[in-house]
Amino acid sequence: MAEQLLADYYGCDVQRLDDAKLLTQAAHEAVHAVGAQVVEECVHRFEPMGVSYIAVISTSHISIHTWPEYGYAAVDIFSCTQGIPQEVAQALGRTLGADTIRTKMIRRDVKGGTAIEI
Amino acid sequence: MAEQLLADYYGCDVQRLDDAKLLTQAAHEAVHAVGAQVVEECVHRFEPMGVSYIAVISTSHISIHTWPEYGYAAVDIFSCTQGIPQEVAQALGRTLGADTIRTKMIRRDVKGGTAIEI
Numbered sequence: 001m002a003e004q005l006l007a008d009y010y011g012c013d014v015q016r017l018d019d020a021k022l023l024t025q026a027a028h029e030a031v032h033a034v035g036a037q038v039v040e041e042c043v044h045r046f047e048p049m050g051v052s053y054i055a056v057i058s059t060s061h062i063s064i065h066t067w068p069e070y071g072y073a074a075v076d077i078f079s080c081t082q083g084i085p086q087e088v089a090q091a092l093g094r095t096l097g098a099d100t101i102r103t104k105m106i107r108r109d110v111k112g113g114t115a116i117e118i
Numbered sequence: 119m120a121e122q123l124l125a126d127y128y129g130c131d132v133q134r135l136d137d138a139k140l141l142t143q144a145a146h147e148a149v150h151a152v153g154a155q156v157v158e159e160c161v162h163r164f165e166p167m168g169v170s171y172i173a174v175i176s177t178s179h180i181s182i183h184t185w186p187e188y189g190y191a192a193v194d195i196f197s198c199t200q201g202i203p204q205e206v207a208q209a210l211g212r213t214l215g216a217d218t219i220r221t222k223m224i225r226r227d228v229k230g231g232t233a234i235e236i
Contacts, residue, residue: 002192004124004192004194006122006224006226008226008227008230010230039162039170040160040161040162040170040172041160042158042159042160042172042173042174043158044157044158044174052157052158052174052178052179054158054160054172054173054174054179054181055160055172056160056162056170056172060170060183061170061172061181061183063172063179063181063196065178065179065196067228070228070229072228072229072230074120074122074196074226074228076122076194076196078181078183078192078194104224106124106222106224108124108126108192109126110185110188110190110192111188111190112126112128
């Protein structure tokens with residue numbers, strides 16, 4: 001079973017939400033703090049504002065999409081290791097200066113089908 | 119309001135699940151078919167098997183994680199444009215040869231906080 005945490009951050013620091021370099025660094029720090037590694041990453045800044053950061057990490061992925069105009073960020077942390085998503089989400093919330101974080105945990109049933117011998 | 123579709127694919131073609139090039143091409147075709155574009159992408163093949171593909175697209179992101187050993191793929195399609203996630207999910211299901219697709223739609227309340235004048 002994999003865990004996927006969907007976290008909505010409200011009331012964030014507007015400047016931070018539009019800073020691709022800061023978001024990349026924050027993702028690295030949060031991922032490393034839980035003993036995972038960033039394997040591949042993409043970051044894109046939209047015009048006139050907003051950043052999307054997505055990374056394959058050693059335990060699955062993290063995505064951050066920001067809407068500075070609403071002080072909002074949508075974060076997903078998908079992990080095969082229990083407990084990691086919550087820790088990463090809390091660390092990112094501190095960096096973003098969020099005043100409210102709403103989370104939803106989804107279980108992905110990786111083994112829900114029929115296992116195949118290969 | 120943004121839409122996020124979480125789709126679990128079971129009973130997929132094992133060879134296709136482990137083919138990073140095919141998954142990348144399938145993502146491109148599915149994204150282009152709905153009038154969106156891939157802006158940035160990362161793909162990583164894990165050892166001994168499994169692929170993670172994630173991309174920033176013009177309307178947010180798509181991620182595909184595969185577990186060939188279980189015939190399973192976890193797909194997320196996050197979009198600011200309504201209707202796009204379902205179309206992309208169906209196209210990917212055909213490519214993966216899934217016999218069962220379970221989906222869950224999540225609404226992300228982008229404007230749920232206080233809008234900020236900037």
